[in-house]
Amino acid sequence: xxxxxxxxxxxxxxxxxxxxxxxxxxxxxxxxxxxxxxxxxxxxxxxxxxxxxxxxxxxxxxxxxxxxxxxxxxxxxxxxxxxxxxxxxxxxxxxxxxxxxxxxxxxxxxxxxxxxxxxxxxxxxxxxxxxxxxxxxxxxxxxxxxxxxxxxxxx
Amino acid sequence: xxxxxxxxxxxxxxxxxxxxxxxxxxxxxxxxxxxxxxxxxxxxxxxxxxxxxxxxxxxxxxxxxxxxxxxxxxxxxxxxxxxxxxxxxxxxxxxxxxxxxxxxxxxxxxxxxxxxxxxxxxxxxxxxxxxxxxxxxxxxxxxxxxxxxxxxxxxxxxxxxxxxxxxxxxxxxxxxxxxxxxxxxxxxxxxxxxxxxxxxxxxxxxxxxxxxxxxxxxxxxxxxxxxxxxxxxxxxxxxxxxxxxxxxxxxxxxxxxxxxxxxxxxxxxxxxxxxxxxxxxxxxxxxxxxxxxxxxxxxxxxxxxxxxxxxxxxxxxxxxxxxxxxxxxxxxxxxxxxxxxxxxxxxxxxxxxxxxxxxxxxxxxxxxxxxxxxxxxxxxxxxxxxxxxxxxxxxxxxxxxxxxxxxxxxxxxxxxxxxxxxxxxxxxxxxxxxxxxxxxxxxxxxxxxxxxxxxxxxxxxxxxxxxxxxxxxxxxxxxxxxxxxxxxxxxxxxxxxxxxxxxxxxxxxxxxxxxxxxxxxxxxxxxxxxxxxxxxxxxxxxxxxxxxxxxxxxxxxxxxxxxxxxxxxxxxxxxxxxxxxxxxxxxxxxxxxxxxxxxxxxxxxxxxxxxxxxxxxxxxxxxxxxxxxxxxxxxxxxxxxxxxxxxxxxxxxxxxxxxxxxxxxxxxxxxxxxxxxxxxxxxxxxxxxxxxxxxxxxxxxxxxxxxxxxxxxxxxxxxxxxxxxxxxxxxxxxxxxxx
Numbered sequence: 001x002x003x004x005x006x007x008x009x010x011x012x013x014x015x016x017x018x019x020x021x022x023x024x025x026x027x028x029x030x031x032x033x034x035x036x037x038x039x040x041x042x043x044x045x046x047x048x049x050x051x052x053x054x055x056x057x058x059x060x061x062x063x064x065x066x067x068x069x070x071x072x073x074x075x076x077x078x079x080x081x082x083x084x085x086x087x088x089x090x091x092x093x094x095x096x097x098x099x100x101x102x103x104x105x106x107x108x109x110x111x112x113x114x115x116x117x118x119x120x121x122x123x124x125x126x127x128x129x130x131x132x133x134x135x136x137x138x139x140x141x142x143x144x145x146x147x148x149x150x151x152x153x154x155x
Numbered sequence: 156x157x158x159x160x161x162x163x164x165x166x167x168x169x170x171x172x173x174x175x176x177x178x179x180x181x182x183x184x185x186x187x188x189x190x191x192x193x194x195x196x197x198x199x200x201x202x203x204x205x206x207x208x209x210x211x212x213x214x215x216x217x218x219x220x221x222x223x224x225x226x227x228x229x230x231x232x233x234x235x236x237x238x239x240x241x242x243x244x245x246x247x248x249x250x251x252x253x254x255x256x257x258x259x260x261x262x263x264x265x266x267x268x269x270x271x272x273x274x275x276x277x278x279x280x281x282x283x284x285x286x287x288x289x290x291x292x293x294x295x296x297x298x299x300x301x302x303x304x305x306x307x308x309x310x311x312x313x314x315x316x317x318x319x320x321x322x323x324x325x326x327x328x329x330x331x332x333x334x335x336x337x338x339x340x341x342x343x344x345x346x347x348x349x350x351x352x353x354x355x356x357x358x359x360x361x362x363x364x365x366x367x368x369x370x371x372x373x374x375x376x377x378x379x380x381x382x383x384x385x386x387x388x389x390x391x392x393x394x395x396x397x398x399x400x401x402x403x404x405x406x407x408x409x410x411x412x413x414x415x416x417x418x419x420x421x422x423x424x425x426x427x428x429x430x431x432x433x434x435x436x437x438x439x440x441x442x443x444x445x446x447x448x449x450x451x452x453x454x455x456x457x458x459x460x461x462x463x464x465x466x467x468x469x470x471x472x473x474x475x476x477x478x479x480x481x482x483x484x485x486x487x488x489x490x491x492x493x494x495x496x497x498x499x500x501x502x503x504x505x506x507x508x509x510x511x512x513x514x515x516x517x518x519x520x521x522x523x524x525x526x527x528x529x530x531x532x533x534x535x536x537x538x539x540x541x542x543x544x545x546x547x548x549x550x551x552x553x554x555x556x557x558x559x560x561x562x563x564x565x566x567x568x569x570x571x572x573x574x575x576x577x578x579x580x581x582x583x584x585x586x587x588x589x590x591x592x593x594x595x596x597x598x599x600x601x602x603x604x605x606x607x608x609x610x611x612x613x614x615x616x617x618x619x620x621x622x623x624x625x626x627x628x629x630x631x632x633x634x635x636x637x638x639x640x641x642x643x644x645x646x647x648x649x650x651x652x653x654x655x656x657x658x659x660x661x662x663x664x665x666x667x668x669x670x671x672x673x674x675x676x677x678x679x680x681x682x683x684x685x686x687x688x689x690x691x692x693x694x695x696x697x698x699x700x701x702x703x704x705x706x707x708x709x710x711x712x713x714x715x716x717x718x719x720x721x722x723x724x725x726x727x728x729x730x731x732x733x734x735x736x737x738x739x740x741x742x743x744x745x746x747x748x749x750x751x752x753x754x755x756x757x758x759x760x761x762x763x764x765x766x767x768x769x770x771x772x773x774x775x776x777x778x779x780x781x782x783x784x785x786x787x788x789x790x791x792x793x794x795x796x797x798x799x800x801x802x803x804x805x806x807x808x809x810x811x812x813x814x815x816x817x818x819x820x821x822x823x824x825x826x827x828x829x830x831x832x833x834x835x836x837x838x839x840x841x842x843x844x845x846x847x848x849x850x851x852x853x854x855x856x857x858x859x860x861x862x863x864x865x866x867x868x869x870x871x872x873x874x875x876x877x878x879x880x881x882x883x884x885x886x887x888x889x890x891x892x893x894x
Contacts, residue, residue, distance in 0.1 A: 104491040
């Protein structure tokens with residue numbers, strides 16, 4: 001029953017074995033490829049914890065069936081956005097603002113903000129809040145997250 | 156053993172997974188070196204220094220996303236004079252860490268940190284004594300820099316002094332060893348960056364959800380459609396097309412599936428056909444408060460009794476004010492649903508979870524499986540933010556039950572609906588208040604009754620869902636947390652009686668959620684005192700100051716500083732000017748001395764209320780905060796943000812929905828929480844008292860949020876909100892006088 005699926009994840013070709021062509025991307029990234037960046041939060045595209053980039057766009061990997069992706073589409077996760085040695089400006093800003101409590105939602109916050117800043121270089125604070133309006137944080141780190149995104153925008 | 160294709164991918168793995176495996180190895184190696192002391196009275200229980208001078212710190216208090224994995228080592232690094240990055244922290248492992256109690260109540264620093272400080276100070280005194288001998292110098296002439304002791308040009312390192320040997324020193328936490336003079340602090344009191352953040356923002360951090368063990372399977376639990384439904388029939392053929400199903404586990408009313416892959420387990424749980432009995436055990440949600448009021452009272456607890464309030468209330472000429480407040484049922488709502496891994500091997504159960512109380516969970520699991528407690532090991536791995544007893548322990552029980560049934564390690568990941576539907580809830584709280592005032596508006600008597608569930612004596616065992624469903628030993632304790640706290644008041648009225656009517660039952664399995672009881676009780680008390688101030692036509696800050704204990708200088712200072720911070724406009728509420736416009740603005744104050752024994756907090760909220768819709772927007776929130784010695788001011792600010800924002804969400808938006816069968820608010824659409832556009836500006840005044848003991852910081856700040864908002868709305872529109880959450884329809888009803 002197992003079938004092969006080719007993906008491009010963080011700049012590398014990956015071949016995985018799956019049982020269901022419609023398995024959401026999230027499980028391929030976490031369970032088949034062992035990545036920790038994208039996180040399971042709701043499975044309903046309501047919270048944003050699972051956000052990754054597909055061809056530069058922020059998408060909710062928990063509701064993205066593998067069957068909708070080709071091997072050419074570029075999937076980037078938090079690990080591929082930047083590394084501890086080469087941080088993405090948004091990651092660096094989150095460290096500088098200490099914009100993390102538990103950090104479970106932070107993957108989504110960073111991936112969504114990075115996608116925003118890629119198309120809107122100098123957003124207003126209101127634009128940042130609007131862009132993150134469908135990303136949920138339960139710890140209440142919102143104020144620092146906004147500051148971090150604004151800092152990244154001016155970096 | 157057959158390895159599924161996706162398992163092979165997993166084992167080929169990435170660096171991050173290797174971390175997971177090596178973590179297991181490290182712990183096992185540590186254990187192999189012999190039994191480690193765990194008693195609270197031994198230095199060796201808390202810390203070890205190896206030959207290279209690396210310090211290992213063992214703490215039963217765990218980092219729930221609050222930053223104590225930085226703050227606790229910060230305390231110890233200061234005391235020992237070692238760099239922070241030479242301290243490795245082991246948290247919440249029943250085989251390795253002392254039982255310092257549940258991580259709750261903002262006590263990690265106040266209690267746990269002070270035990271660590273005592274251990275470090277005791278260890279350091281012994282190290283210096285030994286160094287003095289080795290260096291042939293006087294103890295007072297020794298200097299310590301980065302774990303190296305020197306006297307003139309002679310030096311010896313901690314590693315050379317103790318290197319892997321045990322300290323074998325006793326501790327008495329009631330009489331702690333002399334610790335460093337705060338004037339010499341280099342680390343404590345500084346905004347040291349958190350150690351976990353770089354890994355968390357780059358996807359290198361291992362949460363419990365990321366943890367994997369060799370041979371591990373994935374489990375899911377199929378929850379009953381009604382809380383008390385019984386399982387009648389299961390049709391296993393309904394999942395014959397799902398690949399990789401290993402087993403369907405049926406144990407009483409517990410139904411679960413185990414599969415090779417996580418997605419396989421999810422699909423199997425979704426597709427598995429089962430029939431359940433009809434069961435209506437929940438109250439009519441529309442009549443919740445009648446139900447609470449009519450609940451059987453198990454006992455009345457008088458939490459304060461001064462003078463004779465009944466006599467004062469009945470006195471001729473006294474005007475009596477009465478009000479009833481209620482506070483909705485809340486869910487914890489962690490962004491990552493609960494998750495746990497369990498393994499049964501050679502009669503031993505190992506459980507990895509994000510439990511805030513691994514030592515207690517260990518006892519609960521031992522009871523559930525009828526095992527000696529020594530054969531259970533619970534290991535903490537950080538999960539999604541935890542604000543009290545949520546579903547972590549229940550997921551641990553689920554995983555253990557499934558692992559036992561299949562004889563292999565099983566990981567259980569709760570779904571969003573599992574978390575919203577089945578985590579224990581913050582119970583509904585109903586509060587009646589009465590006061591008598593004299594002709595000048597002075598308060599002569601205060602009486603209150605809090606309708607809150609009882610607490611099984613001495614128990615903080617929230618029954619494990621899996622044990623209850625499976626009919627295994629679970630106990631039927633009711634453990635909502637110490638929710639009587641802050642029912643008594645800080646104001647010195649001549650006659651006061653506060654009573655907790657402890658109810659025999661409550662609709663949902665209760666537990667503690669951030670600031671349990673203290674939030675609800677402070678909300679009612681601080682709103683009602685505002686009502687009294689308004690009745691006396693007095694300024695709400697001045698009115699409070701009039702009744703605070705004049706000897707409680709720190710409390711008075713906090714309240715005055717909050718007012719100064721907010722540039723408080725001294726006048727009675729409601730506001731007389733500018734009424735009638737579409738957007739009304741107002742400000743409200745609230746004050747709390749946490750549990751009447753520790754952290755002082757005062758808040759001022761500024762709000763805008765839209766008259767046509769009833770929408771409340773909190774625009775600014777000011778907080779003055781005195782927790783004594785501040786360990787990490789940036790960590791403190793981060794926690795204050797969290798407590799204020801989360802409580803804003805609870806106050807304005809949150810309310811559990813249910814029908815007669817079960818919880819119906821099973822996702823973020825039906826149980827919404829605060830979003831970015833609703834974020835207020837936050838302004839703090841942190842009062843640092845380096846020479847005082849550190850008190851809890853974090854959840855005390857949440858206590859003042861609901862009342863500050865209610866009082867600000869009253870100031871804006873002259874209408875008192877007495878029912879949390881303050882939804883637009885409640886505001887509209889209150890404005891129309893129909894609330």
